[in-house]
Amino acid sequence: MELDPKNTQAVLVAQEIRTLILNGVFTPGQPLRQDALCERLNVSRTPLRHALQSLAEDGLVEVAGFKGARVAILDQGMVDDLFQMRMLLEPLALQSALPRLTKVDFAKAEMVLDAAEAEQEPSRLSQLNWDFHRALYGPSNRETLMRTIQQINTASAFAEVIANSIGARRSDSADEHRRLLEACRAGDQASASSLLTDHLRRAHVAVQ
Amino acid sequence: MELDPKNTQAVLVAQEIRTLILNGVFTPGQPLRQDALCERLNVSRTPLRHALQSLAEDGLVEVAGFKGARVAILDQGMVDDLFQMRMLLEPLALQSALPRLTKVDFAKAEMVLDAAEAEQEPSRLSQLNWDFHRALYGPSNRETLMRTIQQINTASAFAEVIANSIGARRSDSADEHRRLLEACRAGDQASASSLLTDHLRRAHVAVQ
DNA sequence: CAAAATCAGATTGGATCCAATTATGGAATT
DNA sequence: AATTCCATAATTGGATCCAATCTGATTTTG
Structure with a gap:
């Protein structure tokens, strides 16, 4: 398979x-x-x-x-496009995945968060960031949607590294991730969606 | 340049x-x-x-x-993903472009629609379809957003060809395009957005 | 002296050849 | 006879070589 x-x-x-x-x-x-x-x-x-x-x-x-x-040279317009697309597409993936998330998925997501706290290298840290988001979106089983989101995430991670926001926002981002994870655990779709959107908005602002 | x-x-x-x-x-x-x-x-x-x-x-x-x-073999999930993404991303591009659209853009869009009425070959017809949408979105000058939309459009056009909806819906699609163009000419953002979303929804249904 | 033309080097795109992997068919074994 | 095993052919991925294009400096010309 x-x-x-x-x-x-x-x-x-x-x-x-x-x-x-x-x-x-x-x-x-x-x-x-x-x-x-x-x-x-x-x-x-x-x-x-x-x-x-x-x-x-x-x-x-x-x-x-x-x-x-x-x-690539990233300009502001490109960064805006990337994060605006993420704010549209990722909540959709999360909504689709939420009812299908299992204890195993939550455990995986939590392990990734723990690993991220100990990681310093930007490339590995952005990989772990994506691993976390993928743990939450993946069970939607929407491969085409996931492929597009992943592609946008790669460029977005690049922007965060360039702006060093991936380092500066490490702690805040971790908190936001954990709150999002808890909302998912509770099955609270509205909270999860809004926490995700806030998370992305803050990440966006930090890159500017 | x-x-x-x-x-x-x-x-x-x-x-x-x-x-x-x-x-x-x-x-x-x-x-x-x-x-x-x-x-x-x-x-x-x-x-x-x-x-x-x-x-x-x-x-x-x-x-x-x-x-x-x-x-590629397209399944229903893939088609759903493609059109759902289009319905999220394309209205955004249209909103950004609307205030910047000029007479030249409208003329170009109209020429493309005229050409599409006379075209039979699927590959050229889907190219003209994209040309029309691009004429309306392009002036947004959001290259990154446009790149993603174009990519999704390519796969979406493939789905329409496979389902033969690009042929069956030729006339309806042309009408919807012209109505959308008129709303853009009038600078009516709300109408344009909703016409576009309807257009995409119908295209989606026709592929299923 | 400035600007255009030109020539040599550097660099990329394409063609060909070789190596690694997979698919196919037959023989051996049970 | 069905199945496993193995060898050979077919096919893809990678290395090398050649051709096309770009870059830069030098020269030529107005």
């Missing part, structure tokens, strides 16, 4: 570069030369180019024909 | 395959062998693989590692 995780070099390299970008090793606007990345990551240009294309879809890099790839 | 259209073989081939899928030449579930496509489209496998990856992002093909690519 599981579809193969596709352990191909292209996706592994994409993940490596994603980590490098989220950790600030590669900064916005920085050119990403294919040969340099190949040597650094020990792969040929074929999987690397697929990785760059994949990262471009996520909005982490911008690629112009024959001109090469650069780490 | 224009960014290069990236006239690379990979994107040209992607467009060709997209057309073949939307026109029903390739049917859902059909395996897409790389060598066969290469011979048919007269390109090597390198740009073809990039094209397949790009189509996978659009949700038109599914690709599993080492197992090859297939034309």
Whole structure:
């Protein structure tokens, strides 16, 4: 019933570069030369180019024909779009998932929150943030909706890392996550929705 | 001021395959062998693989590692997700664009509608449909929002072609488009929004 | 001297070849 | 006869090589 995780070099390299970008090793606007990345990551240009294309879809890099790839430069409009979309789509996913959430899901979400409190590295912290949200949305079983939300989350996480709000808001964000989790546990749809929207609004403001 | 259209073989081939899928030449579930496509489209496998990856992002093909690519199979849940997302995101884009719409935009939209009335081929018709919506949303200048909407529209157009609703609803859809355009011309935000939502709801129902 | 043209180097996109994985068919075994 | 096992073919992913495009400096020209 599981579809193969596709352990191909292209996706592994994409993940490596994603980590490098989220950790600030590669900064916005920085050119990403294919040969340099190949040597650094020990792969040929074929999987690397697929990785760059994949990262471009996520909005982490911008690629112009024959001109090469650069780490994406986020402007305010882009950030506004990302968070406004999240505020529309994520409550929908949460509403669909809420009636299906089980003790196991809550436990998973709580474990993720605990792990996040101990994590410092931006890339891993944003991964844990997404893991938390996914734990709550995933049981909706709405794969297409989830795919879009995940894509937007990746770019949004990038914006938070750039603005360093992911570090500055660590504690507040953790509190908001825990309150949201409790509302979900209680099955309170209205509270959960409004807590989620507030959480996203604050995250948005912190990035500006 | 224009960014290069990236006239690379990979994107040209992607467009060709997209057309073949939307026109029903390739049917859902059909395996897409790389060598066969290469011979048919007269390109090597390198740009073809990039094209397949790009189509996978659009949700038109599914690709599993080492197992090859297939034309995507749409289920009801996927269709529901697509239209529900459209109903959330497109009114937002329209609201942002409305105050900025000019005579030129309206003229463009009307030209597209006229062209659509004379068009039969599904792939071109769905392109014109998107052109119309883009004419109304584009002046919002919200590139990130537009990118997400376009992506969802591509998959949604595929669903409409499969269900043949793009043909069956041609006349109704044209009427709804013209009414929406008039509301925009009048600068009536509330009407425009509700007409758009209705339009999308009917398109959704017609696909089921 | 400024601006346009041009030429060399650097860099990306595409074609071809090789390696890794999966699918297929037949033989061996029970 | 059905099933497992294994070998071979088919297919995809990756590495390397070639072609096309861009970049930068130098030269040429007004």
